[in-house]
Amino acid sequence: MLELLVFWLLFVWLLRSPQARQDLKNKTPFEWLLDGSNLLIQGFLIPFLRVAVLWVLLKQVWPAGQGLWRMGNGLGFLLCFIGVDYLYYWNHRIFHLRKIFPVHLIHHSVTRMDVMATSRNTLWTSFVIVYLWVNGLMLYLTDLNAGFILAMSLTACLDMWKHSNLLQERPQWQVLLSKYLGLMTPLEHAWHHSHKLNQNFGANFNLFDKLHGTYTAESAYPERLGVSVAKLKPWQQLLFPFQARP
Numbered sequence: 001m002l003e004l005l006v007f008w009l010l011f012v013w014l015l016r017s018p019q020a021r022q023d024l025k026n027k028t029p030f031e032w033l034l035d036g037s038n039l040l041i042q043g044f045l046i047p048f049l050r051v052a053v054l055w056v057l058l059k060q061v062w063p064a065g066q067g068l069w070r071m072g073n074g075l076g077f078l079l080c081f082i083g084v085d086y087l088y089y090w091n092h093r094i095f096h097l098r099k100i101f102p103v104h105l106i107h108h109s110v111t112r113m114d115v116m117a118t119s120r121n122t123l124w125t126s127f128v129i130v131y132l133w134v135n136g137l138m139l140y141l142t143d144l145n146a147g148f149i150l151a152m153s154l155t156a157c158l159d160m161w162k163h164s165n166l167l168q169e170r171p172q173w174q175v176l177l178s179k180y181l182g183l184m185t186p187l188e189h190a191w192h193h194s195h196k197l198n199q200n201f202g203a204n205f206n207l208f209d210k211l212h213g214t215y216t217a218e219s220a221y222p223e224r225l226g227v228s229v230a231k232l233k234p235w236q237q238l239l240f241p242f243q244a245r246p
Helices: 002-014 018-026 029-061 073-095 102-109 115-119 130-141 146-162 171-181 186-192 207-212 234-239
Strands: none
Touching: 002 029, 002 115, 002 146, 029 115, 029 130, 029 234, 073 130, 073 146, 073 207, 115 146, 130 146, 146 186, 171 186
């Protein structure tokens, strides 16, 4: 419910901007199909698979594993918000390897950041992201630890925020959030969608990028976003983007 509320708040905020409204009007029917179908996958299908299908399979093959890892809510929160975030950092870096990048290419085809850009992907890309499998396993092992679930929700909300246009007119605020809270801000993530696409891989934090030398800091938004997918037909963007070259 928290994720749904944040999505609509960010979408309403998007509509405040005349330029953003025009950008939405300029989206092609295929772009709406691409964004909308992946939004359904990430917003509904993935949570269902994680909690229902994966849970049922684990109960069949490893019934003793349910609730095996007893922990407090605080530890559960940190394990997800920091530990799984670190796994995602490496998952994201692997997506940017030259031969694997087509898996992630369509996500980088957005030319303007808005909350809809959060979910743009080839249809099956979400199934190779660490969040589905690791979070599903951890929910089973911790028997639905409340802290872990809260961290999952906050991570999803932060993901929508960093793809949105919220605070785009206030980059200096984002610099402060980045410096003092270590959050990966929309400003920093916008540079990941620019020509510096091999920088700023983090989801919740910029700490791991700073630790591994993949961090870039800028005080203004990039002038141009997006990787061209002009050579790909619509069905390739939806299902098989491997003919593309980054």
